[in-house]
Amino acid sequence: MKKTITFILTILASVALAQDYAFKVLASKGNNEIKANGAWMPLKTGASLRTGDELKLASNGYIGLVHKKGQPLEIKTPGSYPVVQLESQVNSGTGILSKYADFILSNATPEAKKNRLSATGAVDRGEYHAIKIALPEHAGIYHNVASVGWSGDNIKSPFIVTVLNMFDEELALYETEQTSIQLDLNDAKFAKENAVLIEVKSKGDQNQKSKRHMIKKLAAADQAGIQKSLTEINLVVQDETALNSLILASFYEQNKLYIDAIGAYEDAIRLAPDVSAYQESYTDFLMRNGLR
Amino acid sequence: MRKFWLDCVLATAFVFLAFWGLAGLTKLRVFNAFDSLGEALSDVELTDYVFSALRDDPKVDTSIVLVNIGMLSRRQIAEQVTIISKYKPRVIGIDSFFDCRGRNYDTLNCPALTDELGNLMFGDAIRSAGNVVLVTKLLRNDSTLADNEFDTLRRSDPIFRDGALAEGFANLETDAAFQDDVKTCRNFNPVMVVSDSAHRAFAVELALQYDSAKTNKFLRRGNYLEVINFRGNVFDVMGTTNYPQMFYTLDVDDVYNENFVSEMIKDKIVIFGYLGNFLGDPSWADKFYTPLNRKMAGKANPDMFGAVVHANVISMILNEDYVEQMPLWQQVSMAVLICLLNVALFALINTYLPLYYDGITKLLQLIQLLAYSVLMVMIFHWYTFKLNITLTLAAVALVGDVYEVYMSVIKNLYIKILGKFSLTPKPADVLMSETPEKQ
Numbered sequence: 001m002k003k004t005i006t007f008i009l010t011i012l013a014s015v016a017l018a019q020d021y022a023f024k025v026l027a028s029k030g031n032n033e034i035k036a037n038g039a040w041m042p043l044k045t046g047a048s049l050r051t052g053d054e055l056k057l058a059s060n061g062y063i064g065l066v067h068k069k070g071q072p073l074e075i076k077t078p079g080s081y082p083v084v085q086l087e088s089q090v091n092s093g094t095g096i097l098s099k100y101a102d103f104i105l106s107n108a109t110p111e112a113k114k115n116r117l118s119a120t121g122a123v124d125r126g127e128y129h130a131i132k133i134a135l136p137e138h139a140g141i142y143h144n145v146a147s148v149g150w151s152g153d154n155i156k157s158p159f160i161v162t163v164l165n166m167f168d169e170e171l172a173l174y175e176t177e178q179t180s181i182q183l184d185l186n187d188a189k190f191a192k193e194n195a196v197l198i199e200v201k202s203k204g205d206q207n208q209k210s211k212r213h214m215i216k217k218l219a220a221a222d223q224a225g226i227q228k229s230l231t232e233i234n235l236v237v238q239d240e241t242a243l244n245s246l247i248l249a250s251f252y253e254q255n256k257l258y259i260d261a262i263g264a265y266e267d268a269i270r271l272a273p274d275v276s277a278y279q280e281s282y283t284d285f286l287m288r289n290g291l292r
Numbered sequence: 293m294r295k296f297w298l299d300c301v302l303a304t305a306f307v308f309l310a311f312w313g314l315a316g317l318t319k320l321r322v323f324n325a326f327d328s329l330g331e332a333l334s335d336v337e338l339t340d341y342v343f344s345a346l347r348d349d350p351k352v353d354t355s356i357v358l359v360n361i362g363m364l365s366r367r368q369i370a371e372q373v374t375i376i377s378k379y380k381p382r383v384i385g386i387d388s389f390f391d392c393r394g395r396n397y398d399t400l401n402c403p404a405l406t407d408e409l410g411n412l413m414f415g416d417a418i419r420s421a422g423n424v425v426l427v428t429k430l431l432r433n434d435s436t437l438a439d440n441e442f443d444t445l446r447r448s449d450p451i452f453r454d455g456a457l458a459e460g461f462a463n464l465e466t467d468a469a470f471q472d473d474v475k476t477c478r479n480f481n482p483v484m485v486v487s488d489s490a491h492r493a494f495a496v497e498l499a500l501q502y503d504s505a506k507t508n509k510f511l512r513r514g515n516y517l518e519v520i521n522f523r524g525n526v527f528d529v530m531g532t533t534n535y536p537q538m539f540y541t542l543d544v545d546d547v548y549n550e551n552f553v554s555e556m557i558k559d560k561i562v563i564f565g566y567l568g569n570f571l572g573d574p575s576w577a578d579k580f581y582t583p584l585n586r587k588m589a590g591k592a593n594p595d596m597f598g599a600v601v602h603a604n605v606i607s608m609i610l611n612e613d614y615v616e617q618m619p620l621w622q623q624v625s626m627a628v629l630i631c632l633l634n635v636a637l638f639a640l641i642n643t644y645l646p647l648y649y650d651g652i653t654k655l656l657q658l659i660q661l662l663a664y665s666v667l668m669v670m671i672f673h674w675y676t677f678k679l680n681i682t683l684t685l686a687a688v689a690l691v692g693d694v695y696e697v698y699m700s701v702i703k704n705l706y707i708k709i710l711g712k713f714s715l716t717p718k719p720a721d722v723l724m725s726e727t728p729e730k731q
Contacts, residue, residue: 045540062527064541072537
């Protein structure tokens with residue numbers, strides 16, 4: 001009897017919990033956030049929003065929501081929105097005849113006067129960045145030590161390398177005369193962050209700067225998976241040779257760990273500087289992945 | 293009474309003759325150069341208004357997830373498939389071809405073959421997932437075949453399709469002459485025969501893998517063509533439709549960064565397809581005009597990517613939200629009956645209220661046009677039945693004036709012609725009877 005009651009209560013509780021949301025996120029674009037239990041965190045598609053939560057739409061962002069009753073709701077204007085406010089905006093639907101009347105009347109009124117010169121015959125192209133970082137815009141990392149290099153036309157040293165978190169807060173600032181830097185993500189400054197953003201600027205010319213690139217630490221489960229595969233590979237590639245580094249580079253590339261792959265290629269070139277094949281492979285790798 | 297109804301039938305026949313004559317004139321395309329209105333309206337159906345703005349707002353369908361493949365390579369799509377597959381979707385559909393488009397199978401003519409490792413990875417990802425449905429395309433090599441007959445299928449390369457669970461044709465019913473032509477999609481074919489073998493549509497195949505009972509119930513309808521009961525769009529930031537976000541949607545980066553919750557994918561239908569280079573991209577590639585478009589006629593932006601059209605078909609099947617439509621004979625019968633009743637009414641008005649004929653008949657026509665359009669909307673709302681009243685509305689619009697032409701010109705001409713050939717009985721000669729003499 002006790003077991004039956006417990007079972008029924010558990011089912012009821014899970015049903016109650018399952019319904020204990022106001023909205024779910026259908027689609028999200030931009031650095032949107034949700035405040036739940038007092039803390040802001042990045043918004044994920046499919047996440048549940050509860051009545052006490054708050055939503056923040058970033059500029060140029062978009063959020064599509066579905067109410068628990070199935071009605072959709074879009075948010076396109078940047079700003080913060082308490083979920084309770086969003087609930088009041090959900091349309092409970094109008095009758096068909098009133099929709100028909102609205103439809104007839106809306107077509108009877110003239111369209112708002114449009115600006116006849118609002119369209120141009122030109123296109124926009126991507127914002128110009130004088131400095132190009134040799135990393136994908138979003139890259140995962142296994143070893144947590146990133147070798148970040150950059151290049152550009154007529155760029156002037158010294159360079160300022162800024163490391164930020166996902167909320168645009170500065171974590172570290174480095175100055176260097178070189179066109180590369182080693183970042184240790186195990187450093188205390190970055191230890192709490194799952195992902196960091198890197199930006200490179202010329203100290204002398206503020207107009208010379210790079211796009212922001214994200215480096216993301218692998219989740220624990222993925223780390224374990226990579227570790228397991230690496231253990232198997234290391235049985236074969238025990239010695240530190242240029243060829244073994246190339247094999248490792250290929251493994252990292254397959255697993256989309258481009259930063260580790262760059263490190264492995266650089267090791268291969270360092271170990272066999274006279275062998276042009278490694279440099280060519282590295283160049284092919286950079287071109288293949290749009291890093292050059 | 294008999295004469296009255298005979299007259300009404302003849303007048304009705306004349307209305308349809310006039311209608312046929314006008315329709316024939318438009319087919320001569322003599323005025324096409326100046327017929328911008330006709331051009332704009334040629335692609336409009338009245339029920340488009342219903343889909344766009346005059347029905348109960350449909351609910352979001354959370355059983356389908358759309359994933360944008362953007363301009364990813366096969367290797368990169370393989371990674372997407374691997375990531376999504378981890379979260380155990382019920383079935384995965386990939387709305388893209390992976391072949392050499394009929395060109396020579398070498399790296400010169402088919403650059404995608406260069407990335408051998410990437411192709412292997414993709415083939416492996418499909419095989420490992422175990423629940424991937426790929427697309428095919430119905431083709432016609434024999435040009436003597438009719439428009440609705442096909443003899444070949446375009447398929448992805450064996451390295452990919454051999455590991456797939458199933459395939460379904462992605463062709464959608466439009467007036468497009470080629471892939472990048474203007475495409476308006478309202479209907480689709482659930483099943484087509486290719487060289488004596490039946491093939492299901494891509495959306496039907498996905499629905500079948502998800503819920504075979506509901507899909508088989510749908511297929512038992514046995515219709516060659518089905519109207520798509522569109523639910524809505526995804527990421528319609530341009531506002532081309534009234535239902536801009538009706539399915540879960542993930543952009544390219546969302547998948548790589550796993551910026552979603554696992555429950556969103558588990559046991560769902562996941563469709564990988566092109567939704568722009570990024571979500572919100574105003575690209576026209578693989579984009580269709582649908583009845584959901586806010587702009588009914590004239591120059592408008594296409595509103596829905598092909599993958600989303602497939603999602604709408606699946607949603608219709610799984611929600612058993614089919615649209616019935618009026619067969620042609622019912623459309624004609626309704627138009628004839630309404631026209632006949634109007635002619636009878638107008639004849640009575642002409643007889644008893646001749647002074648008010650013009651005013652009353654015009655008023656009646658306007659009221660009827662409004663009433664039938666309301667009826668069309670309400671019947672769709674109550675019964676999801678597409679009441680095609682175009683012929684009826686045309687008949688009602690023409691009946692007033694054409695009936696006047698019939699009465700004043702045709703009928704009088706008829707009587708005159710008959711009179712000329714002495715076919716009409718003349719008034720009887722007055723017989724001068726011999727008056728009996730008074731005796």
